[in-house]
Amino acid sequence: MENLAVVIFRNNLRIEDNQSLYNACKKYDYVLGLYSLEILENEVFGFKKCDIFREKLIKESLQNLQKNLLKYDINLSIVNNIDNALKKLASSYNIEVFFDEEVGTEEQNFENKFKKYKHQSTFSQTLIEPFLFDYKKSFTGFRKKAEKQDIKELLPSITKKKSVYFESLEIKVPIVEIKNKHSIVFKGGEDEALKQLENYLPKIHEYKSTRNEMSGFENSTKFSAYLATGCISPRKIYWEIKKQEEKTFESDSSYWIYFELLWRDFFHLVMKYSGNKLFLKYGIKGEKFNFRNDKKLLEEFLNANTGVDLIDASIIELKTTGWLSNRNRQIVASYFVKNLGLDWRIGAAFFESLLVDYNPASNYGNWAYQSHVGNDKTYRIFDVKRQSDMYNGTDYINKWLNKDRKNKNINYRKMAEEVKVNVFFES
Numbered sequence: 001m002e003n004l005a006v007v008i009f010r011n012n013l014r015i016e017d018n019q020s021l022y023n024a025c026k027k028y029d030y031v032l033g034l035y036s037l038e039i040l041e042n043e044v045f046g047f048k049k050c051d052i053f054r055e056k057l058i059k060e061s062l063q064n065l066q067k068n069l070l071k072y073d074i075n076l077s078i079v080n081n082i083d084n085a086l087k088k089l090a091s092s093y094n095i096e097v098f099f100d101e102e103v104g105t106e107e108q109n110f111e112n113k114f115k116k117y118k119h120q121s122t123f124s125q126t127l128i129e130p131f132l133f134d135y136k137k138s139f140t141g142f143r144k145k146a147e148k149q150d151i152k153e154l155l156p157s158i159t160k161k162k163s164v165y166f167e168s169l170e171i172k173v174p175i176v177e178i179k180n181k182h183s184i185v186f187k188g189g190e191d192e193a194l195k196q197l198e199n200y201l202p203k204i205h206e207y208k209s210t211r212n213e214m215s216g217f218e219n220s221t222k223f224s225a226y227l228a229t230g231c232i233s234p235r236k237i238y239w240e241i242k243k244q245e246e247k248t249f250e251s252d253s254s255y256w257i258y259f260e261l262l263w264r265d266f267f268h269l270v271m272k273y274s275g276n277k278l279f280l281k282y283g284i285k286g287e288k289f290n291f292r293n294d295k296k297l298l299e300e301f302l303n304a305n306t307g308v309d310l311i312d313a314s315i316i317e318l319k320t321t322g323w324l325s326n327r328n329r330q331i332v333a334s335y336f337v338k339n340l341g342l343d344w345r346i347g348a349a350f351f352e353s354l355l356v357d358y359n360p361a362s363n364y365g366n367w368a369y370q371s372h373v374g375n376d377k378t379y380r381i382f383d384v385k386r387q388s389d390m391y392n393g394t395d396y397i398n399k400w401l402n403k404d405r406k407n408k409n410i411n412y413r414k415m416a417e418e419v420k421v422n423v424f425f426e427s
């Protein structure tokens with residue numbers, strides 16, 4: 001029997017700086033890539049786990065990966081049942097499975113399917129090398145330690161290999177209809193990720209002053225969707241920024257991209273070390289808050305009918321494009337929990353379904369943070385009116401809301417006070 005390395009692709013849909021692929025290519029002559037569509041299935045709180053926006057991005061990324069792997073004579077098989085695929089492969093070859101470890105509970109349970117075979121796994125989701133820290137503490141302590149670390153160099157390129165033929169499904173990319181000219185749209189794939197990096201590098205010195213805007217493709221890096229699918233590694237981004245700084249200069253702004261990438265690392269590692277806690281109602285703090293179970297409030301929220309323009313506009317953008325800026329994500333999450341008092345996990349599941357750049361750690365970590373069950377230090381709320389005044393809310397609302405809709409008379413400051421006392425027991 002021939003020896004064969006089987007590289008499992010999940011959220012590492014790239015060739016450059018891909019640790020599992022690199023390890024497999026180093027050790028074996030014969031290499032096959034495997035991706036199972038079953039990871040896109042299932043529901044969370046009645047929402048499709050992966051709605052059309054992310055499905056499109058992932059499938060485009062798979063097409064691109066399949067094409068690029070062929071340049072190294074490596075086949076990528078797309079299957080819908082990893083158990084069956086591995087069983088069949090193991091009956092014809094001496095297989096060793098190579099995979100990237102992930103941090104979500106479901107993602108880790110899925111790994112048990114490959115651990116039955118001879119396997120090699122690595123953790124390469126983060127920019128920094130993981131170190132142990134108290135996952136209940138805030139970001140600042142983590143950051144200070146993380147900033148002392150030298151970032152690893154990129155891996156050497158892989159070389160041409162041999163592969164075997166294995167059954168593969170045809171990839172059908174869903175068509176997403178975009179109706180609003182302000183929509184932010186991503187095309188999947190490593191080639192696109194590298195293009196976006198190249199396009200953004202000249203703007204690194206503007207990042208800090210634009211990153212908080214509610215709309216505009218150019219206002220932040222738009223790396224998140226490519227990081228979530230693993231079309232690019234955080235280290236690739238880091239080193240390209242360093243090169244750009246050498247060509248130009250270092251600035252507080254270019255540093256801030258690295259700072260934000262550390263937030264991403266932070267949530268990944270909090271999830272890694274806290275087990276399933278970021279998916280639980282009372283999060284990592286474990287305090288028993290009295291979240292409301294109010295179907296009407298929830299329906300109004302999901303239907304962009306809260307009567308608060310900035311919130312409804314944001315929900316419309318999210319539901320029709322799969323995108324929301326960081327500012328709007330914070331405002332919406334805060335409103336869901338701190339004004340409506342609803343169970344944050346439902347809001348997080350709603351985002352999980354729709355966000356084109358969803359990853360478990362960043363989504364649940366940020367939701368928990370906004371919901372006072374995560375790594376936040378004090379009880380904070382995003383005041384919708386103030387946020388709208390500070391960040392061109394009216395302009396944003398005009399882009400996404402039908403202008404003749406009637407405003408409801410909502411006193412959301414009073415709502416927030418009630419929730420603070422009755423849900424969070426804060427005085």
Ligand SMILES: Cc1cc2nc3c(=O)[nH]c(=O)nc-3n(C[C@H](O)[C@H](O)[C@H](O)COP(=O)(O)OP(=O)(O)OC[C@H]3O[C@@H](n4cnc5c(N)ncnc54)[C@H](O)[C@@H]3O)c2cc1C
Binds near residue numbers: 325
């Ligand atoms: C409620 C909520 C849910 C979120 N869900 C996700 C998610 O599922 N996936 C996701 O990638 N990000 C999530 N974020 C974080 C953040 O909103 C996005 O990473 C960012 O808006 C993506 O745009 P960008 O790539 O242009 O970011 P930039 O502002 O250009 O930042 C550069 C990179 O830093 C990282 N980053 C920036 N802000 C954060 C943050 N607050 N937390 C973690 N990483 C960060 C991202 O990888 C991002 O690509 C969420 C934030 C909130 C408040």
